[in-house]
Amino acid sequence: MTDGQPLLRTEGLTRHFKIGGGINRKTLHAVDDVSLEIGEREIVALAGESGSGKSTVARLLARVYKPTAGEIYFSGKPLSKLSSRRDELAYRGDVPMVFQDPFGSINPVFRVSHAMLRSLKLHRPDMSKEQRVEEAQRVFDIVGLTPGAEVLNRYPHELSGGQRQRVGFAQALAMRPRLILADEPVSMLDVSIRIGLLNLMTKLRDEQGVSILYITHDIASARYVADRLIVMYAGQIAESGPVEDVLASPRHPYTQLLVSAVPDPKAEPVNPESIDRGEPPKVIDPTPGCRFRWRCPLAIDICHTQTPQLLPLADSHDAACHVAQSSSVPAKAF
Amino acid sequence: MRTGQAELLGVDLAHITTGPVLEVRDLSVIYRTKAGDVGAVKDVSFDLAKGEFLGIVGESGCGKTTLLFAVAQLLSHPAEITGGSVRYKGVDLTELSEAQLATIRWKNLSLVMQSAMNALNPVKRIGAQFSDAMRAHGSTPNEIAERSVEVMRMVGIDPIHLKSYPHQLSGGMRQRSMIAMAMLYTPDLVIMDEPTSALDVVAQRSLMVQIKELQERLGFAIIFVTHDMSLVSHYSDRLMVMYAGEVAELGTTRTVFDTPRHPYSIGLLDAFPSIHGDKVPLTGIPGSPPNLASPPDGCRFAPRCPRVIERCKAAPIDLFRVEDVLVRCIRTGNGDGFDD
Numbered sequence: 001m002t003d004g005q006p007l008l009r010t011e012g013l014t015r016h017f018k019i020g021g022g023i024n025r026k027t028l029h030a031v032d033d034v035s036l037e038i039g040e041r042e043i044v045a046l047a048g049e050s051g052s053g054k055s056t057v058a059r060l061l062a063r064v065y066k067p068t069a070g071e072i073y074f075s076g077k078p079l080s081k082l083s084s085r086r087d088e089l090a091y092r093g094d095v096p097m098v099f100q101d102p103f104g105s106i107n108p109v110f111r112v113s114h115a116m117l118r119s120l121k122l123h124r125p126d127m128s129k130e131q132r133v134e135e136a137q138r139v140f141d142i143v144g145l146t147p148g149a150e151v152l153n154r155y156p157h158e159l160s161g162g163q164r165q166r167v168g169f170a171q172a173l174a175m176r177p178r179l180i181l182a183d184e185p186v187s188m189l190d191v192s193i194r195i196g197l198l199n200l201m202t203k204l205r206d207e208q209g210v211s212i213l214y215i216t217h218d219i220a221s222a223r224y225v226a227d228r229l230i231v232m233y234a235g236q237i238a239e240s241g242p243v244e245d246v247l248a249s250p251r252h253p254y255t256q257l258l259v260s261a262v263p264d265p266k267a268e269p270v271n272p273e274s275i276d277r278g279e280p281p282k283v284i285d286p287t288p289g290c291r292f293r294w295r296c297p298l299a300i301d302i303c304h305t306q307t308p309q310l311l312p313l314a315d316s317h318d319a320a321c322h323v324a325q326s327s328s329v330p331a332k333a334f
Numbered sequence: 335m336r337t338g339q340a341e342l343l344g345v346d347l348a349h350i351t352t353g354p355v356l357e358v359r360d361l362s363v364i365y366r367t368k369a370g371d372v373g374a375v376k377d378v379s380f381d382l383a384k385g386e387f388l389g390i391v392g393e394s395g396c397g398k399t400t401l402l403f404a405v406a407q408l409l410s411h412p413a414e415i416t417g418g419s420v421r422y423k424g425v426d427l428t429e430l431s432e433a434q435l436a437t438i439r440w441k442n443l444s445l446v447m448q449s450a451m452n453a454l455n456p457v458k459r460i461g462a463q464f465s466d467a468m469r470a471h472g473s474t475p476n477e478i479a480e481r482s483v484e485v486m487r488m489v490g491i492d493p494i495h496l497k498s499y500p501h502q503l504s505g506g507m508r509q510r511s512m513i514a515m516a517m518l519y520t521p522d523l524v525i526m527d528e529p530t531s532a533l534d535v536v537a538q539r540s541l542m543v544q545i546k547e548l549q550e551r552l553g554f555a556i557i558f559v560t561h562d563m564s565l566v567s568h569y570s571d572r573l574m575v576m577y578a579g580e581v582a583e584l585g586t587t588r589t590v591f592d593t594p595r596h597p598y599s600i601g602l603l604d605a606f607p608s609i610h611g612d613k614v615p616l617t618g619i620p621g622s623p624p625n626l627a628s629p630p631d632g633c634r635f636a637p638r639c640p641r642v643i644e645r646c647k648a649a650p651i652d653l654f655r656v657e658d659v660l661v662r663c664i665r666t667g668n669g670d671g672f673d674d
Contacts, residue, residue, distance in 0.1 A: 191563075224607035257536055264608070
């Protein structure tokens with residue numbers, strides 16, 4: 001992270017959804033009190049299981065949803081103060097999104113150049129038509145769609161899944177972004193081509209200077225590309241810090257569970273007695289207390305009454321766990 | 335009971351306990367499309383012993399799901415089995431009628447599909463779907479009620495959920511109720527098509543452990559298809575790596591992991607970043623699988639293979655036996671490693 005202010009920062013970011021009606025009216029706490037930072041030239045991985053709120057965070061940052069509470073600051077400026085269409089457009093160009101499904105995110109009836117040139121026209125109106133075509137070819141070359149001029153003239157069905165996802169990154173890159181929100185960008189791709197996309201993300205950080213929020217449930221790929229890791233559980237941040245640090249000594253029992261569950265051909269087989277078989281948490285009208293307590297072998301009394309805050313631990317990363325915060329020796333749950 | 339299975343097949347399969355559960359020989363499947371024939375599965379052969387766990391790995395389009403459907407006789411137009419046999423306890427399934435197959439399905443051979451949300455009927459309670467399958471085999475309402483509760487307990491779901499609709503269950507519970515459904519009778523063979531791919535790692539591991547426990551207890555054989563090689567590493571006895579419709583490598587899981595011999599297996603193993611040890615730059619496997627409407631003349635992996643030599647491109651490659659592994663590579667087929 002650089003000195004001074006981070007590129008993007010959230011403070012107490014919260015998003016609730018109303019579900020049901022009348023007497024059944026309930027509130028689903030998709031994201032609760034999330035404060036995070038993304039620095040310049042930094043890849044931050046946001047990991048967690050399905051329903052943990054990680055995609056909702058991305059959509060809040062992309063301004064698809066409005067926060068129920070809390071604030072997002074981009075380059076120090078609060079987003080709730082964005083009022084003109086011009087500011088809004090500028091933010092969307094600074095922070096574009098790459099979606100999970102490369103088959104659903106490109107219009108199949110147009111050549112791939114279509115959306116590319118249109119977004120350039122919208123976001124960079126000062127360019128001439130020739131400059132736009134040139135720029136499109138340039139970003140296609142950067143993301144490895146070579147020769148750019150030729151690939152631009154193809155239809156989406158003529159491209160493989162990996163190539164389509166590169167188109168997604170090219171579209172983002174054409175806006176000269178500061179931060180790309182990548183929501184599970186490789187999870188629908190075959191394993192043999194995933195690595196290529198992950199390497200592309202590292203290249204964009206190193207050579208183009210963009211930051212990336214990499215949303216994933218695959219913690220091994222997070223380790224491969226990210227500088228920092230944020231682990232979410234049930235709408236809240238469980239643990240965050242430098243990726244090697246968090247994975248080498250996870251302090252939150254949920255992070256420990258997540259790390260232990262990654263299939264590893266080189267490891268010893270697990271003892272079936274010792275594994276967690278818990279179900280995902282309920283985040284509808286949750287009561288105070290740690291949301292992981294039902295599955296946590298280390299839970300103590302306070303976990304049932306007080307929601308733990310995300311606090312720095314001695315070993316340089318943060319965890320929201322009463323047990324980890326009160327003991328100096330790392331406690332091992334899984 | 336309606337028409338007895340033994341009468342239909344001329345043999346009662348439940349009483350056959352010797353020999354392999356399944357013998358697949360030179361099985362080929364072609365999709366007849368307007369643009370021409372696409373050979374999705376080509377000359378696949380394997381045996382499955384009683385109680386054995388076979389993992390099949392490969393990427394999208396490699397033919398692994400088509401192979402499963404061919405084994406279970408579930409292919410429909412434009413797919414067509416163009417050669418080979420699928421002998422289940424000696425009976426060639428490719429020659430049976432639909433009525434004969436119906437006596438075997440769920441009873442001797444069950445299937446667990448990839449997406450439980452789509453495979454379960456969304457407007458029917460779980461219990462009603464169980465009873466559909468059992469009524470088809472002539473079970474009485476009492477038997478159905480009793481067995482439904484039993485199988486739900488077996489997979490660790492409260493039997494109260496027999497009254498639930500699929501959307502009321504979590505992804506993991508839906509997938510487990512599919513497995514419960516596969517256990518309604520005591521099948522000798524359960525075919526699973528990526529049953530864990532929609533789950534996160536924690537739920538995935540808990541399901542794998544559960545499948546393995548059930549298998550040890552009930553003794554059925556499993557064919558488990560996945561794109562994630564590391565997932566089956568601790569559970570399968572043997573591993574088949576498929577590429578472009580063919581078997582690339584087939585051997586005991588440990589051997590394939592410890593000494594992969596096909597360059598594609600090696601590439602797949604190197605494509606997973608690890609959570610432990612040093613962080614090493616990975617490359618994956620550049621390129622994409624061949625178009626099966628016009629596959630390459632020689633080795634089908636040759637266009638992507640980092641070890642390719644001229645001889646690879648000349649003619650189709652046979653499967654070679656090296657110790658207890660079958661491998662489709664002329665460079666390692668003689669038992670040597672790559673000498674470069």
